Amino acid sequence: MAFESLTEKLQNVFKKLRSKGRLTEEDVKIALKEVKMALLEADVNFKVVKQFTKSVQERAVGQDVMNGLNPGQMVIKIVNDELVSLMGSETTELPIKPGNDMTVIMMAGLQGAGKTTTAAKLAGKLKAKGKRPLLVACDVYRPAAITQLQVNGEKQGVEVFSMGDKQKPVDIAKAAIGHAKEHQQNVVIIDTAGRLHIDENMMQELADIKENVQVDATVLVVDAMTGQDAVNVAKTFTDKVGIDGVILTKMDGDTRGGAALSIKAVTGKPILYVGMGEKLTDLEQFYPDRMASRILGMGDVMSLIEKVEASVDQEQAQEMSKKLKKMDFDFNDYLTSLDQMNKMGGIGSILNMLPGMGAKMKDIEGMIDESAMNRTKSIILSMTIQERSNPGILNVSRKNRIAKGAGVDISEVNRLVKQFEQSKKMMKQMPGMMGGKKGGKRGG
Ligand code: GDP
Numbered sequence: 001m002a003f004e005s006l007t008e009k010l011q012n013v014f015k016k017l018r019s020k021g022r023l024t025e026e027d028v029k030i031a032l033k034e035v036k037m038a039l040l041e042a043d044v045n046f047k048v049v050k051q052f053t054k055s056v057q058e059r060a061v062g063q064d065v066m067n068g069l070n071p072g073q074m075v076i077k078i079v080n081d082e083l084v085s086l087m088g089s090e091t092t093e094l095p096i097k098p099g100n101d102m103t104v105i106m107m108a109g110l111q112g113a114g115k116t117t118t119a120a121k122l123a124g125k126l127k128a129k130g131k132r133p134l135l136v137a138c139d140v141y142r143p144a145a146i147t148q149l150q151v152n153g154e155k156q157g158v159e160v161f162s163m164g165d166k167q168k169p170v171d172i173a174k175a176a177i178g179h180a181k182e183h184q185q186n187v188v189i190i191d192t193a194g195r196l197h198i199d200e201n202m203m204q205e206l207a208d209i210k211e212n213v214q215v216d217a218t219v220l221v222v223d224a225m226t227g228q229d230a231v232n233v234a235k236t237f238t239d240k241v242g243i244d245g246v247i248l249t250k251m252d253g254d255t256r257g258g259a260a261l262s263i264k265a266v267t268g269k270p271i272l273y274v275g276m277g278e279k280l281t282d283l284e285q286f287y288p289d290r291m292a293s294r295i296l297g298m299g300d301v302m303s304l305i306e307k308v309e310a311s312v313d314q315e316q317a318q319e320m321s322k323k324l325k326k327m328d329f330d331f332n333d334y335l336t337s338l339d340q341m342n343k344m345g346g347i348g349s350i351l352n353m354l355p356g357m358g359a360k361m362k363d364i365e366g367m368i369d370e371s372a373m374n375r376t377k378s379i380i381l382s383m384t385i386q387e388r389s390n391p392g393i394l395n396v397s398r399k400n401r402i403a404k405g406a407g408v409d410i411s412e413v414n415r416l417v418k419q420f421e422q423s424k425k426m427m428k429q430m431p432g433m434m435g436g437k438k439g440g441k442r443g444g
Contacts, residue, residue, distance in 0.1 A: 001140070003295050004039045005040070009037075009071050012034075014075070015435065017075055018071075018072035018284055025069040028057070031075065032053050041256070042259045044258045045257075045261075047232055048086065056079055067139050080293065083296070084104045087260065091286060092245060093272075095216055097325045099186075102180060105188075106192060108220050108243065110196065110198070110222075111193075113222055113248035116149050117152065117280070118247050119135055119152075120155070121275070121282065123187075126189075130304060134161055135160045136160075136161045136162075137149045141165075143165065145193070169208070170365070173190050174213060220243045220245070224260060231259055231267075234263050246263055246271050247271070248275065251261060260274075357373055357419040375406070399417075
């Protein structure tokens with residue numbers, strides 16, 4: 001899958017960061033150097049990498065750690081934010097006109113990029129949205145292209161307009177618009193001819209169509225597998241023809257990811273869709289934020305971060321954090337933390353979101369069961385205040401009394417006391433969960 005190697009490398013960088021309780025400027029510097037190498041190896045444009053690491057560095061240094069996150073998680077958050085902004089932040093839609101107003105889309109790209117396939121995929125998407133598309137065969141140089149478009153058009157239930165391979169593309173395009181008007185078709189998708197390389201004739205053909213037909217959006221199709229070549233092609237088309245957006249195909253392949261990460265920064269043009277396979281349904285809208293999470297492969301650390309931001313009571317968390325540091329965490333605090341975990345969807349859902357928690361989860365299996373969590377709560381509630389704050393005094397007769405009060409077997413009380421010690425250890429391992437360092441600022 002795309003990004004596999006980049007994801008793996010970034011995960012290694014973050015793993016090292018997360019194992020540190022506190023990050024020095026030097027730690028961040030070393031980590032960013034590794035991030036830089038990983039991006040370059042993923043074939044991301046050199047200038048883009050330089051600008052990217054500079055922005056992350058600036059934000060990482062001199063930023064208070066957000067309450068509820070540890071410094072390692074904070075760096076992940078910054079890298080994530082910068083990746084999202086690198087890819088354009090927002091999802092960009094094709095400028096499809098409402099109602100019956102006609103929209104003309106011109107597809108451009110090198111031969112083999114996936115232009116013809118993508119034109120048919122797009123037609124299917126628009127049809128599903130209630131539009132009436134017309135596909136137009138203007139690739140008069142590749143003999144198979146017209147047939148290919150006709151076959152795919154038929155599969156999609158979309159009409160294909162063709163005048164054979166003897167007419168000029170611009171004349172075919174003009175005639176197609178007339179045809180669409182006559183037949184109340186409201187999106188015209190023009191499949192143009194590609195070439196093996198950037199070529200003056202190809203550029204001129206596209207310019208001719210643009211001059212003679214009112215094109216609402218020129219969409220460039222590029223092959224993600226070609227990495228920086230795809231970016232260079234996009235830059236040339238942007239400068240010479242003018243494009244409105246890019247569709248990146250073959251993202252289902254083994255691409256290193258460089259094109260996806262560089263195109264917006266280099267050309268200023270957004271990625272609109274990504275091709276995820278050869279089937280005509282394999283076209284997905286491009287979401288910079290989802291792509292960033294996928295590249296980071298951080299389980300769902302981002303959702304965890306959002307949950308922490310949304311749910312944990314700040315003062316409670318700070319209080320808890322102080323107690324953890326002083327090591328006087330007791331059953332009263334355990335009770336509070338159980339309530340907090342409940343608010344956040346239970347400990348199972350939290351641990352599941354932490355990458356690499358699988359093994360540790362096994363150790364504390366008893367706690368993951370939500371009903372066990374409720375029994376735990378009733379056991380603690382059966383303790384006296386003194387017992388809760390000083391578990392050391394829990395002898396057999398006290399445990400028996402508590403078991404009766406909670407309606408459980410004494411073995412459960414014993415298990416809880418043991419688990420309590422274990423979870424105390426666990427929480428020490430991830431202090432970020434229970435409150436940030438020195439009560440930093442909230443918000444990015
Ligand atoms: P064109 O010359 O630009 O019109 O390219 P085609 O549409 O003929 O596509 C070239 C090849 O790429 C075909 O075999 C397509 O099936 C394949 N292709 C197109 N898009 C994708 C994609 O997103 N994923 C994969 N795996 N193959 C694709």
